[in-house]
Amino acid sequence: MHTQKDVLAGVIELISKKLIDAEKILTELDSMGDADCGSGIRRGFEAVLNSIGEIKELEVGDMLKKVGFTLAYTIGGTSGAMLGTGFIETGKSIGDNRDPQPADWLKALKCALGVIKRRGGNTQIEDKTLVDALEPAIAAIQALHETGQATMLQLLEGAYAAAKEGSDRTIDMVARKGRASYVGERSRGNRDPGSLVIVLMFEAALEIYRRLN
């Protein structure tokens, strides 16, 4: 039997590997900005992997906070603030609960989303940011959870599909937040790199849960 913290540590490790591998594609997608998204995120998740031994020793809430602070301390820029905020706020909401249930995760993710939106300057859906992937993913988890029947695996399958669909929609959007917003119409046609980061995170979580089942 795996404890939640073991599973979470596995998810964090896989997320890190996936995002380090995504450096090139993230850099290309950030060409409307200044193409620093990929290298910053690589730097952040390399730092997470460097302290993975220490991270594994922590309980769920502290583990998430430690990942968040590591990202906020090493990435810099908007990515560092938003990803850092996401993990830190999720961890704060989980607190010292060692066995959070789907309802606890849902509440934690909603907290994180709220602070991410505030940090970005009241970011909304269709501003072409990571929120376009994260908000639908959380909505999908909520809808499935409310059926009262969904397993953790099913929740993650729903979240991943919704994140991916949301990220795909950013391709046709005109950015209204972040540096890409300054170029107006010229930002259309490129996927938002932040939304891809969210997709890869849910993809990693889903892969780990599939292995468990």
Next chain:
Amino acid sequence: MKKIINKPDDFVGDMLKGLELSNPEKIGVLYGKRIVYRKDPYLNKVAIISGSGSGHEPDQAFYVGRGMLDAACAGPVFAAPTLDAIVDAAKLVDRGRGVLFLVKNYTGDRANFEMASEMLAFEGGPVVDTVIINDDVAVKDSTWTAGRRGVAGAMFVYKIVGAKSQEDGTDLSSLKKLAMLVNDNVRTMGFALKSCTTPAKGSPTFDLGDDDLELGVGLHGEPGRQRLKFMPADEIIKIITDSVLEDLPFISGDEVAVMINGLGGTPISELYIAAGITHTIIKNKKIKVFKTYVNNYCTSLDMEGCSVSILRLDEEFKRLLISPCDIPIRYF
């Protein structure tokens, strides 16, 4: 890419090392967190901190010193400084009177300074407050963008607020009001003739044809709002000067300071050509120029082009603008 650079990852650290070794009496550097701080002793004043991505030098690491900034947080090239650097810088320079963050309006800078403020409040100090600088008329300030950017006009905010912070009895809230007042009275517009090359990417951030210029270009090499055909200096400088004058608007009888700011790759000689044109336009509008600043103040690495900033003055602004400061950049 032919540059005086070793490894791209060492760009900021190597630059700060040169800055420190060249100014050992004035500034110190904490390399791990890339914090530049004032070395001369000072007490009983509100501390002033700014920070942003590197690549805009002299903004802002080179503006640390008596009469301007007490510390600067230098982020990676074109990316906001990290949360911990801002927190540590605030603790380092606080003298018990609080800390004012002067932040140019970019999502990443705002978010990291906001996180740092929350963290310091949670930890019980020092007391901090923030003023967001947004002087760029190129960006439409609406809910459809991240809002007007902070660009070269921020230098006037640092200078005036930094000078005021040295005066006895100036508290955090009055400095904050002053910073907002300077920001409200300054406007900037720029253009690029050539894009810039970041150390990490090694090639220009955007393509600009030989016959093109980019109006309203951003400080990070993000493309501007409009691409125009290349034109003589008189015409392009008139376009940017007029858009600055019309925005506030500046009117007959105003007294102003003017900054012709090079973006990093344009010779000083050309900046003075621009200064001459801007002066003539301003004088024709019966606006009085109190002082003119022509140099590279806030750059985008090696970008070619310039910006024009105009600040409307009152007597206090004038006094603080010309009061001496002791910062690393100087000619002699």
